[in-house]
Amino acid sequence: MRKFHIVLVMLACIQNASAKNPLPSWNDGQAKQSIITFVDRVTAEDSESFVPVDERIAVFDNDGTLWCEFPLPNQAAFALDEIKRMLPENPEWKDEPAVAGLISGDVASLKADHNAGLIKLLALTHAGITPDTFDSRVENWLQTAKHPRFDCSYRKVIYQPMLELLEYLRTNQFETWIVSGGGQDFMRVFAEETYGIPPQQIIGSYGKLKYELIDGKPMLTKTLDSLFVDDKEGKPVAIAQFIGRRPIACFGNSDGDQAMMEYTTIDNPRPSFGLIVHHTDADREYAYDSNPSSSGKLTTALEAAPQRGWTVVDMKQDWKTVFPDQADEGLSSLIGQWLVEDIAVSDSGNQGVVDRAQTTVQFSADGTASGNTCVNRYSGNFNVDGNKLTFGQLATTRMAGPAALMDQEQRFLKAIETVATYEFGEPGIVHFLDKEANRVMKLSKK
């Protein structure tokens, strides 16, 4: 007789209540309602149109759909800034017409002849280096460069309503993917932290990598060989290649997204959903469609929308806020995963936290705080109002752990109850304070 042992017992209670307002930055209206209706349809187990979790694939364009693409696509801005940064060490680049055009401020000429100038600049800035080198250059640029109009990091010119939409879909067990004409490696640097989308769910344009062992060490080098442009008909091709499943939801903003919208919504045996972000808001962002000065031309996809049943978002009408900074500034800075670095409250005389015992707080846009006490999982809600921060009753699992960790758990749960306000410290640090303004907890952004 065979004997078996339990490896893992997982008891999961999922309170399957719908959020009363899952998309707070969306104005009530047809666009918002169409999203919620679709998600309800495919997730209700008693519905004819129920779609199993494995098949809940949602694909998003990036430029103009998740973040701003004006006055230039942000990756082009990166390439231009990189050229300027590296020019002193590469004076011969000045003989290159594309570089000369850039230096003389003639950015428009870079787009002539099917972006030949831009592609040349890409070759100078996106090839001949390792992916690690490229990643750190992008990271440095993101930390220093500012958007010319909004005067903030490019990481912040992302659309708050779309962040909420990504989160809403994931809460409903969709797998969210980016399928963008932008560079795959470029997006992977920031997309996990910014959008909650891991590298393996990001499809973009790419050149073939070269692999070698150099001095006995593995080395990859970026090239522009066999360049795959993930745009127009390339998008459904890439979806089939990378995902191998047909999406049931597709979000874009330009004619470059039309093929993947069609692939998602026409003749799909599953219920499907398509949505186009129409940039109609010159005051808060930009207004463009048929004749944009940057990327994002939108004509045929907009014409096709009524016939195809695609939702068209009128940015001006449908979005309460555009960028996270227009939403609650403090709240948007809190959203994400934090690691508890110090707890001041103590019954036991213990201070600090145990090395590598991960006590965490995850703030979600839907008002949920959850994480690990370091022994147990917990979850509850929280309120932010200006600099005020309070937590509701937390539900926790009831596992036992080593004494030092149980002590830390108790101190954490006790400290959380006393939190009344918060303040940001040095970059990446937040402090929680009690009502006498004593710092009771210090956390670092994960």
Added chain:
Amino acid sequence: MRKFHIVLVMLACIQNASAKNPLPSWNDGQAKQSIITFVDRVTAEDSESFVPVDERIAVFDNDGTLWCEFPLPNQAAFALDEIKRMLPENPEWKDEPAVAGLISGDVASLKADHNAGLIKLLALTHAGITPDTFDSRVENWLQTAKHPRFDCSYRKVIYQPMLELLEYLRTNQFETWIVSGGGQDFMRVFAEETYGIPPQQIIGSYGKLKYELIDGKPMLTKTLDSLFVDDKEGKPVAIAQFIGRRPIACFGNSDGDQAMMEYTTIDNPRPSFGLIVHHTDADREYAYDSNPSSSGKLTTALEAAPQRGWTVVDMKQDWKTVFPDQADEGLSSLIGQWLVEDIAVSDSGNQGVVDRAQTTVQFSADGTASGNTCVNRYSGNFNVDGNKLTFGQLATTRMAGPAALMDQEQRFLKAIETVATYEFGEPGIVHFLDKEANRVMKLSKK
């Protein structure tokens, strides 16, 4: 003041005990121990070598690593069978030297000139059709073709010890990927059901797809254009392209896997693990390395193994069983996800099950049975001995649901307690019987 609502409260209790024997088809020895030691090292939260869940990427070759590649790679056998099947409708193919060689039984000549003949046969069988057509041809072949030596479906010439290894890694929150020289589309047809690996985690060789709207409907066509061969240096390239993270564990069996083994294990900032399956068992499978009559040449990777610290599996010594059929036949047929179709036990007079109320049973190779009662999650252990089947005490969550579902839950839990034996019915159906041999439950394979 902003108001928030809890969308989802998840309480998860994870009993973090190690299985006493997570790899039952592996003999005790250095190979098995090295796997367990590595997994323990990277998953222990108090360990210096702890690796966060997001970075637990494990990559597996397929041919010769997860399934048999003799006497021909199985996909080549598929191509040959397809040629024979379609030849009557395509008599002109006879003028093709590769087809003529095949008909005359001169399979060896197909491999001459860098497999030129095989590639020609691939073009005839793997291109010019839609992915859906291709998938259904592969599915049909898998249902009918038999392995020439083992006289069973090609789905069954998979390695039981590697199935257990995949499951063991996933239990420890690894994401398991296939990175194979085989065709990506070919593997995606069976890999999810066979290995538990979804399409989006399968990387293989591929030709570019063509996308068109035909008669207003989206149409993809397979081509051999821009053929990407996912072998040798192509493997680390594909890993970077598709996953965008460096794996920490790599499993292969030939020199074609050496580059990805090196990429995984040399100079990796994380702890890493490499393993080579050495085919040493002519009795139970095949014995080959430096001079194989099929694919799978293993020379330089085997030489490099000691220096690199790679584990070498001696199939004959290290594997208790090779194929699932040598393991417990009944058990291996039960493993997987089942949907309860009918419950005969009733206190309430109710029979049957509520439409779309999913009561499920997942049998895992580690002896755990888990699933949904239709309202709550449950988990416990089970025993199989011949046709005997019994369940241990089940732990369940304690949510309330609609009356009809609560009734179904009660009937399910009551019926499970009475189960004493099982028997397979029509294809894809199993019945559970009580000790008087009454059928108390009917389930269908999901």
